[in-house]
Each structure stands twice: as C-alpha cells, then as structure tokens.
Amino acid sequence: MTGFARSRLYYLEHGGRLYDSKAVVGHAHQISTGSALAAGNFSGGERTVLPRLEALGFTVRYIPRQDWTRDEIILASALIEPNGWRPLDRIHPEVIELSKLLQGRSLYLLDQRGPDFRTPSSVHRKMADIATSHPEYTGRATNGNRIDRQVLLDFLDQPAEMHARARAIRAALWAEDPGEPLPDADVDDPTANEGGVLLRQHLRRERDPRMRKAKIAQIKRAGLAVACEVCDFDFSKTYGPHGADYIECHHRTPLHVSGPTKTRLQDLALLCSNCHRMIHRAKSWLTVDELHGIVAARR
Template sequence: MGLPDTPFAREKKSWPASRPDFMLHPAHTILYMRLADVTRADVLAAVEEFDRLGREEFLDKYGFGTARTYFLEVNGRQYDSKAIMGYAHGVSQGQLLRGGDFTGGEASVVHHLRRLGFVTRTHQNPPWTWDEVVLACELVRDNGWRWVTPTDPRVAELSELLQLYRAHPVEERGPDFRNTNGVARKTADIATQHPDYTGKPTNGGQHDRAVLMAFLERPTEMAQQATAIRQATLDEAADPADVADLDLDGLSADEGRVLERLHLRRERDPKLRRKVIEAYKRRHATVACEACGFDFQKTYGERGADYIECHHRTPLHVSGPTRTRPEDLILLCSNCHRMIHRTSPWLTPGELVSLIERQRGQ
C-alpha cells in the first residue's frame, strides 16, 4: 500500500532503496500507519508468532521493549499489546513497525484492539471516583476519623463492594484493583486530611479532602449519599442493564455516576412512565410538559400523542434508591429534561421552572 500524495510521501520516494520503512520519523507516522487496516486475523497471527518464539525473542527480534501498562489477553495469556500491533501491521500491510515508529496506549493500540473484539488488561488501577471515596470516607467516619487496617473485616467488605462498582470496566482494572491493601491505604489518605490530624498527610487522590470536608460540613446529606451509593452499586450488580450516557456528558470521567445511572434507568422504565402518564391524564385534558407546557400532540399531531419524558422530583442521593412510585416523577418535554441533566449538579424541577419564568419575563 502506497503513501498518500503528500510532501512527506514525495520525500520518501527519494530515499535509497536500502532505507527500511520502519525508520519513518515518528512525526510522520500518522501519514503512514493505518491501524484501522489491521484485522482480527492479523492480530491472531501476531499472537501465534509470539507464542512460537517466546516473549523475549519476539520482543528482541521485532524491536520492542516490554509493555508497562497495557496487555492483550488471549485464552488467558497476556501479550505486550504494542508489540503485537506492530507485527500485526506487518501482516496486514507487508511492513512491520518497530517500537519507535508509533505510540501505544489506550487512545491508539488499545482502542483498536478493543474495536476488534479483543480484551485488554492494564497493570495500573484507575483513580478513585467520588462515589468510591464517599464509601471509604464513611468507613473512616465510623472508625472515629482514623484509618483502618487491611485486616479489618469492614475493609474486606468494602473491597468486595467496590469490585461490583461498574464505573471501571474490567479491562481497565489492575490485578490488585481495590484490594484490602488499596482500600486501607485510601482510608489513610482520607484520615490524614482531617483538620485534627497533626502528622504529614499522605499523597492521596483529588477527591479525598473534598469528600472529607463534605462529611464534616454536611454529615446528614453525605451519610444519605453513602447509603444511596452503596445500595445503587448492589442494584446495578444485580441488574447490569446499560444506560446511554448522553445525559451524563456534563459529568467528568472521575465523578461518581452510579446514582445518576440508576436515576436514568428508572426514569426510562416504560411501565412506570405509562403509569405516570395515565395518572396525569386523569387530572388534565392533555399530556404536556409540567415545566414549560409544551404539548407534543398539539405540535406533531397523533405522532406526538402521549409522548413525554419522566424525571425524579427528588434526587436519589436524598431519597435513597427506594422503589420509585408514579408520584415521585414529573413529566417533562425532551428539552426541559435535557436542561436539567445538562451539567452537574442537576437542576431541581422547581429551579428549572423558575429559570423558565425568569427568561419569559425578560
């Protein structure tokens, strides 16, 4: 396969025939390398060659160092992902790539391996989310604001719970993901941030101090939030149906999402939505947004009949993940619903109505 007609491609034509393509300058790699052309069969051929030679000989022969973070997993065995992709590119394109020819990592090699249906593993653990730190801080609070040792049964219980937490896909977890040592260390990260602690704080994560201060300043609210996160994590593990993340785009990747996912799943329950609409129709002539008054049927005719979305009147971190009743939900048009969910923290229905009224009054 030839290079596209670019200045770099024309420069390459002037190279001596003895200059191998794997010496391409990394700055030009994007013009040359087409990871998208590598197929699943190409990767499996690289795995076969890896198994035939053994790891050390394969890496040495094809110019790669050992992987530090990401590994391809096939039939229970792990392979250096970048080296496998470099060889697979040679199978696909007739030109092997060496370690210096391209970058590895989640955004390139790992992304394409996953796209082809392969499982990848990491030897590093993801940062703790807000949800996880809240649960760890609850444990520190229960222990008199002191850290907890790895042998404490409460640490083992929290470790088991965090294994169920779905914000971190399995392929992004290291082999020691949220084990008892890691959980105990996190309790120390939190405890050493306490205002009464006189020693040197440990090097923790970005949420440790913020969560601790939230517990100290708003103890009742945070206790409710911890209870809700715990129950929602168990609920998700028991019924792991996925929810589209369109309404979660306003949250950063490291914020807690377990309550938000549960919130959206319940709002989208078709049986519950039907009950809410039927109850509303018994009191009103038509189905309309309770915030702005938009009537889908009036605008779209029969196509819009009884179309509306549902939203919780009370956030789950306040109500807890209890059984949702029709009276717990408010009917909203798609626009109003999206405005509520657009950024974190979400607006309450009352805040949204006030916003609409202010804008209309201008």
C-alpha cells in the same frame, strides 16, 4: 512490593496477566546490577525504558488512571471514621467486602482497569490517603486529593448524615444489576465524580416504564395534554401519531438528596427531552420551577 512509587499508568502484559512496569524494571535492575533502583531513577525513564521493553517482546499497556469517585470515597470514609480515621488493614473483612462491592459494581469496563483496581490493597491505600487529609494528622502526607478532603470534612461536620449517605450508596450499589446498561445520557458524564451511583439510580428510576405509563394515564384521565411542563412541547403535535404519548418523566426530588424512597406519581414531572436534559445539566440540578422561570423569561 519493591520500594517504588506505584506506576499507575503502564503495565507489562505477560501470559495474560498485567504487571506493574516500574516494579518489573526495578526488579530487573536489581538482578542485573545488585543494587536497588530509586524511584526517581525511573521517572523520565518511561520514554527510554518502555520502548526497550517492547523491543524485548513485552507488551506494554497503557491504562488510564481511574480515580476514585466521590461515592467510593464516602464508602471508604464510612469505614475509617469509626476507627478514629486510621486505615483498616487490607485483610479486614470490611475492606475485603468493600473491594468486592466496588469491583463488582464499577462503571469501568474490565479492560479499563489495572490489575490493582479496587483491590483490598488499593482500598487500604485510599483509606490512608483520606486519613492523611485529616486536619489533625501530623505524619507524612500521601496522595489525598481535593475530594478526599471534602468528604473527610463533611464527615467531621455531619457524621450522621454522611453515614446515612454511605448506607444509601451501598444499598443502591447492591441493588444495581451490573449487567444492565447505563441509562442513556441525561447528564454529560454519568461517571463524573460528583454524580455517582445514586444519580445513575435516579436516572434508572425515572425511566421505569411502569411509572411513566401510570403517570401518562393519570394526566390523560385528568383531561390534560401529554406535554412538557416547562415549555409545553407536545410530541404528537410535531411528530404526529409517531410522537403520541411520548414524554419523559423527571423525578422532582433527586434520589441522592432524599435517600431511597418509593416513587409516587406526584413526584414525577413530565418533560420534553430538551428540558429534561437542561435540568440535569448542572451539577446541582435545576428544579422544574427554576427551568420554567428561565424559559418564561426568554419568551
């Protein structure tokens, strides 16, 4: 690798492969002038250098930076915590395994990923970012961000809980079928940093048609209406037979709080689509009772 700050944004496409644009330009500069180009010399040059490269027939591709999610940072932290917060080497089997897991189960589509996406090298760099957020770290700071620091502090504070969390995330990721489409949006952005894999699995679990059927059957056996527990909306009253037996199931305990558990019917609340979305809308989900309180107070 040349001495450049890594360009995360622009890549040159050549022969079906993507190349880091800064490294390519730096290398070309070195060959043509015999001297290395300092990283600073390139920044700001994107406006002039990239059009020139395009004029030369290179395809310049812009790929948005795909920041690490909180879940991913938790997994990386779980590897370096037992190592005294020192990054593991990029050829360490656990680093390679984590790279495979993150690449295989990522929400980012293939064409949204740069060539360095969650490679063992990028896992190694992320570990270094996290490690330099440590309060006792005295060396040169890297690019650690707010979530890195939060996760690190959580690990220092409650190591056992955070390792349990990491195990739950890992289990949920492996259980995910990468080809399966995301559950439709109960949340504004299911890829949001705070959401993550356990949230997605939670939404999938709520959509399990067998559980929904069983829950609706249970309600009917009890002689109750299939209606929203919060606002009483009954789909069949508004939509007639077309809406009969339609209701959404909401799991009262978020999977990312409980860790992996088996769904029981009493854990499921029946909600209309509006109330269900309102519950998931906040980063920290409302409880069914809380939403009920909000709705009741306005009636």
